[in-house]
Amino acid sequence: MDVRKYIRSFGYAFEGIVTACKEQNFKSHLLSACIVLVASYWTGLSRMEWLIVLLLIALMFALEMVNTAIERVVDLVSPAQHPLAKQAKDLAAGAVLVFAVFSAIIGLLIFLPKWL
Numbered sequence: 001m002d003v004r005k006y007i008r009s010f011g012y013a014f015e016g017i018v019t020a021c022k023e024q025n026f027k028s029h030l031l032s033a034c035i036v037l038v039a040s041y042w043t044g045l046s047r048m049e050w051l052i053v054l055l056l057i058a059l060m061f062a063l064e065m066v067n068t069a070i071e072r073v074v075d076l077v078s079p080a081q082h083p084l085a086k087q088a089k090d091l092a093a094g095a096v097l098v099f100a101v102f103s104a105i106i107g108l109l110i111f112l113p114k115w116l
């Protein structure tokens, strides 16, 4: 195994995370995640509930980054308007929306019984 190549790959992945952090949508997700983490701490979640909350936050970040990557590739290969470019971007955005809606529902199922 080439250790230097492995470390370089980590560097590129880190560059990807830095690029994502400059995106407005990603900043909104960061803010939401901070609010959810504070609320989780304040509410006093069980170990299993913490696992679910952390998993949802990690998946939301990862999905948003994949969405941004798809947008970049579409912009690269199809700078002009094209129905398939539209579908690709809308599908990727739709995937983020589906996950966000289900995450919100799961969050309500975890938090509401403790708050009420």
Ligand SMILES: Nc1ncnc2c1ncn2[C@@H]1O[C@H](COP(=O)(O)OP(=O)(O)OP(=O)(O)O)[C@@H](O)[C@H]1O
Residues within 6 Å of the ligand: 025, 071, 074, 078, 079, 080, 081, 082, 083, 085, 086, 087, 089, 090, 093
């Ligand atoms: N090349 C294209 N061909 C056809 N429709 C496109 C194309 N690029 C973007 N669109 C349409 O415009 C919408 C907005 O595209 P845009 O590139 O502004 O993405 P966005 O979701 O606003 O991303 P961001 O603002 O995070 O870069 C897309 O969801 C898609 O419906």
